[in-house]
Amino acid sequence: MNGKKLNIGLFGFGTVGRGLFDVLKRIGSKNVEIKRICVRNINKPRSVEAEFTDNPDEIFNDPDINFIVELIDDADAAYSIVKRALQMGLPVVSGNKKMLAHHIEEMIELQARYNVALLYDASACGSIPVIRNLEEYYDNDLLTSVKGILNGSSNFILSKIFNEKMSYADALKLAQELGFAESNPSLDIDGWDSLFKLIIVTVHAFGIYVAPEKIFTYGISNMNDDDIRFANEKERRFKLVAHVEKIADNKLIMCVMPQLISRNKYIYSVEDEFNGVVIKGLFYDKQFMFGRGAGGYPTGSAVLSDITACLYDYKYEYKKRNDSQLPEYTLDHTFRVYFRYEDVADLELVKFEEVYENYTSADYKYVVGRVSLANLHSVQDELRKRNIFIAAYPRD
Amino acid sequence: MNGKKLNIGLFGFGTVGRGLFDVLKRIGSKNVEIKRICVRNINKPRSVEAEFTDNPDEIFNDPDINFIVELIDDADAAYSIVKRALQMGLPVVSGNKKMLAHHIEEMIELQARYNVALLYDASACGSIPVIRNLEEYYDNDLLTSVKGILNGSSNFILSKIFNEKMSYADALKLAQELGFAESNPSLDIDGWDSLFKLIIVTVHAFGIYVAPEKIFTYGISNMNDDDIRFANEKERRFKLVAHVEKIADNKLIMCVMPQLISRNKYIYSVEDEFNGVVIKGLFYDKQFMFGRGAGGYPTGSAVLSDITACLYDYKYEYKKRNDSQLPEYTLDHTFRVYFRYEDVADLELVKFEEVYENYTSADYKYVVGRVSLANLHSVQDELRKRNIFIAAYPRD
Numbered sequence: 001m002n003g004k005k006l007n008i009g010l011f012g013f014g015t016v017g018r019g020l021f022d023v024l025k026r027i028g029s030k031n032v033e034i035k036r037i038c039v040r041n042i043n044k045p046r047s048v049e050a051e052f053t054d055n056p057d058e059i060f061n062d063p064d065i066n067f068i069v070e071l072i073d074d075a076d077a078a079y080s081i082v083k084r085a086l087q088m089g090l091p092v093v094s095g096n097k098k099m100l101a102h103h104i105e106e107m108i109e110l111q112a113r114y115n116v117a118l119l120y121d122a123s124a125c126g127s128i129p130v131i132r133n134l135e136e137y138y139d140n141d142l143l144t145s146v147k148g149i150l151n152g153s154s155n156f157i158l159s160k161i162f163n164e165k166m167s168y169a170d171a172l173k174l175a176q177e178l179g180f181a182e183s184n185p186s187l188d189i190d191g192w193d194s195l196f197k198l199i200i201v202t203v204h205a206f207g208i209y210v211a212p213e214k215i216f217t218y219g220i221s222n223m224n225d226d227d228i229r230f231a232n233e234k235e236r237r238f239k240l241v242a243h244v245e246k247i248a249d250n251k252l253i254m255c256v257m258p259q260l261i262s263r264n265k266y267i268y269s270v271e272d273e274f275n276g277v278v279i280k281g282l283f284y285d286k287q288f289m290f291g292r293g294a295g296g297y298p299t300g301s302a303v304l305s306d307i308t309a310c311l312y313d314y315k316y317e318y319k320k321r322n323d324s325q326l327p328e329y330t331l332d333h334t335f336r337v338y339f340r341y342e343d344v345a346d347l348e349l350v351k352f353e354e355v356y357e358n359y360t361s362a363d364y365k366y367v368v369g370r371v372s373l374a375n376l377h378s379v380q381d382e383l384r385k386r387n388i389f390i391a392a393y394p395r396d
Numbered sequence: 397m398n399g400k401k402l403n404i405g406l407f408g409f410g411t412v413g414r415g416l417f418d419v420l421k422r423i424g425s426k427n428v429e430i431k432r433i434c435v436r437n438i439n440k441p442r443s444v445e446a447e448f449t450d451n452p453d454e455i456f457n458d459p460d461i462n463f464i465v466e467l468i469d470d471a472d473a474a475y476s477i478v479k480r481a482l483q484m485g486l487p488v489v490s491g492n493k494k495m496l497a498h499h500i501e502e503m504i505e506l507q508a509r510y511n512v513a514l515l516y517d518a519s520a521c522g523s524i525p526v527i528r529n530l531e532e533y534y535d536n537d538l539l540t541s542v543k544g545i546l547n548g549s550s551n552f553i554l555s556k557i558f559n560e561k562m563s564y565a566d567a568l569k570l571a572q573e574l575g576f577a578e579s580n581p582s583l584d585i586d587g588w589d590s591l592f593k594l595i596i597v598t599v600h601a602f603g604i605y606v607a608p609e610k611i612f613t614y615g616i617s618n619m620n621d622d623d624i625r626f627a628n629e630k631e632r633r634f635k636l637v638a639h640v641e642k643i644a645d646n647k648l649i650m651c652v653m654p655q656l657i658s659r660n661k662y663i664y665s666v667e668d669e670f671n672g673v674v675i676k677g678l679f680y681d682k683q684f685m686f687g688r689g690a691g692g693y694p695t696g697s698a699v700l701s702d703i704t705a706c707l708y709d710y711k712y713e714y715k716k717r718n719d720s721q722l723p724e725y726t727l728d729h730t731f732r733v734y735f736r737y738e739d740v741a742d743l744e745l746v747k748f749e750e751v752y753e754n755y756t757s758a759d760y761k762y763v764v765g766r767v768s769l770a771n772l773h774s775v776q777d778e779l780r781k782r783n784i785f786i787a788a789y790p791r792d
Contacts, residue, residue, distance in 0.1 A: 284697045
């Protein structure tokens with residue numbers, strides 16, 4: 001589309017949609033204009049001068065509109081919109097992690113079939129260009145792991161709890177007021193948002209797609225004051241970490257879970273709504289990318305970067321998917337964990353391959369032991385339901 | 397060159413050349429092979445199996461060689477090699493900051509004229525893909541500054557001095573032994589290496605080229621124990637910072653100088669041979685990229701990333717150079733500085749626009765004051781020659 005003017009049909013006018021609108025207005029771009037905005041509730045009062053509609057056809061049937069930006073919450077609706085656009089040959093920028101985490105393989109196929117670009121760097125890590133860097137820069141042979149804090153909202157909450165001794169409920173409320181949290185807080189707090197981003201990142205980092213239900217995912221909603229005290233005593237902090245790593249024999253592990261992070265780690269210092277990603281490779285050791293992971297302006301400007309890339313005919317090439325020796329996903333790996341529980345019956349959920357510490361008192365019990373990802377994955381719903389909290393606890 | 401096999405003619409077999417050789421051997425790439433290596437001294441014993449020559453013609457006249465990698469120290473020789481290769485239509489990866497900082501405009505012109513790629517991400521910040529990120533990702537309208545530690549060797553020395561109380565001489569010796577330092581230490585210590593990288597970064601960040609002699613450049617070689625004690629008392633550390641920033645009226649300032657960095661800044665924690673770059677923008681606030689900035693393997697793997705990018709027909713587009721409103725370089729800007737001197741005559745070099753602190757004792761004298769870049773630039777050789785040390789000292 002080099003040199004062409006983009007007339008955007010925008011779906012969604014929440015925090016990020018509004019952020020994009022404001023950023024575009026501020027920079028006064030001549031090549032990019034939001035022509036019409038499709039929203040769920042047309043009657044909601046909005047303080048901006050723009051053409052709104054609640055009918056997707058008014059975007060898709062407008063011959064002037066040559067570009068779609070999809071920034072809505074509803075993953076099913078996002079799927080329909082993005083698919084319809086690609087089938088019409090319209091390039092799309094999408095911010096919907098959940099939709100991509102479920103349908104990315106079909107989306108890759110649609111892009112190839114209709115020779116049209118779908119970009120979504122803004123969907124993972126807000127303003128940090130992590131997807132495009134993994135896609136363009138890190139050679140698969142050299143890359144060993146990508147690990148980081150991919151959800152700004154849960155990290156904001158953890159920061160407030162650990163640095164300002166705020167209660168969990170107050171911290172969550174503040175995150176929502178500031179526009180960092182998804183409208184459904186479970187997405188952030190229970191690790192789903194991190195999981196969706198991890199799946200997208202893994203496609204670009206290692207060339208393989210793993211469906212969400214196959215990956216151990218566990219969040220911070222069960223964390224209590226005993227856990228926080230434990231972390232403080234060890235001079236560590238809980239961080240919600242998404243993790244993909246090549247282990248031996250070209251096998252790949254993935255998981256999202258809290259981790260007790262010690263002070264000498266880069267991500268220890270990732271505070272508030274910031275995201276931080278550590279990329280490790282065989283030869284360059286490790287690199288760290290850090291930036292705002294949530295909020296309307298940072299994410300809006302990341303969406304604009306995707307739009308600008310489309311102006312220059314950029315497409316993801318998904319190079320690593322063509323590797324002859326793609327790694328194979330496995331749950332056959334163990335972690336050293338902190339496991340806080342209530343009843344002896346809770347212990348039966350988990351088969352510890354080794355136990356390093358065992359503490360019991362009337363109202364606080366925990367085990368530090370080694371457990372397999374396969375085990376954790378098979379009981380993850382139960383772990384969430386009971387009064388249990390589990391976190392990776394590496395020796396360092 | 398998609399799908400083609402690269403037969404590389406390599407110039408230079410120092411730390412980085414050897415690093416590239418080892419990295420390539422380790423990953424066993426089928427598409428990339430070092431066919432012949434041109435070195436200055438063919439008689440030097442080398443412990444690797446490879447075809448060496450001391451005659452550039454044996455590379456340029458070999459019809460099998462379809463790719464040039466230039467990793468030599470000598471900027472004039474590097475200029476001839478890269479120019480000759482581009483004129484022959486051979487793609488080149490270069491690591492020579494000094495050559496690029498002086499000849500980048502001609503190199504851009506040659507790439508366009510002969511429709512051939514010259515990549516040099518490895519030349520700035522070792523393993524951090526900062527150039528390609530600035531080129532591809534950060535929209536000019538949004539970018540306000542790029543600031544960071546671009547020289548691993550001087551940072552290694554400062555780390556050893558501040559963290560391990562090592563003497564300056566011992567720290568420099570250790571840096572050289574570990575292969576972090578340039579063969580001429582003045583390049584690292586006096587800020588020249590940082591300057592060359594800053595010039596390259598600025599071309600990709602803001603679209604304009606500024607010649608080295610126009611930019612205030614000052615290193616750490618005059619730093620003494622009094623200065624180090626001053627920093628420690630203020631709970632700050634000296635870091636050698638390269639800095640480009642858009643100020644008012646679309647003007648751009650650039651400089652390389654030590655800065656007293658307080659604990660709450662990202663670059664305070666960039667230790668040893670690591671590099672760290674803070675990229676600020678209007679809407680995404682700031683981002684931080686961090687990684688190994690020196691050493692054979694990290695830089696060798698960065699060179700390999702450039703080579704791989706060429707395999708996929710990647711070229712820098714130098715998009716920002718085509719902006720209708722390029723910023724204009726200026727020295728008309730003031731900084732708050734710490735200025736340690738010996739004689740009253742030294743004070744005459746600098747015209748302080750404001751003085752905030754003034755300390756004199758028998759053997760230690762300093763002023764904290766505001767001074768213009770133009771002033772500093774006009775006396776930079778004299779500042780280096782006398783027993784004076786100057787560092788930016790922002791209020792924070």
